[in-house]
Amino acid sequence: MPRYFFDITSEHAVQDEDGEELASSESARDVAIRIAAEVLPVHSRQLVQTGRVAVSVRDERGVIVHELECRLTSRSPAAR
Template sequence: MPRYFFRLQNGETLTDEDGEELPDRDAACAAAVDVFVETLPDRRGQLASGGDYEVLVTDADNGPIYSITAKGRRF
């Protein structure tokens, strides 16, 4: 099975060094949504102050597969 890596970016980058074996790219996209939903509550303060938050999935060659971004904006 291919291995996918999940990078969390919100001013600093948290990189998944081990990755996760998943059956295919669709499974990696679904896992990214799960990671995003699970970790978003911890990013409320940053989003409220206008920061961004992204979960990026890459393959074993560090090629981008999928990205989810929340953008905080103050008007």
């Protein structure tokens, strides 16, 4: 089974060194969505400060196969 690695980027990058064996890239995408749902509340301060929190999925070769990105964009009332 292929191994996938889940990296978190917000104020600082956290690189997954262990990874997880999963049946497919689609399974890895589903895990990335669950990870994002878990880390977003923990990284909410970084989201406000940096405007971005992301979970990247790398395959065994180090190629990013999925990236889930949350961005915070503020718009002024005059821009509406």
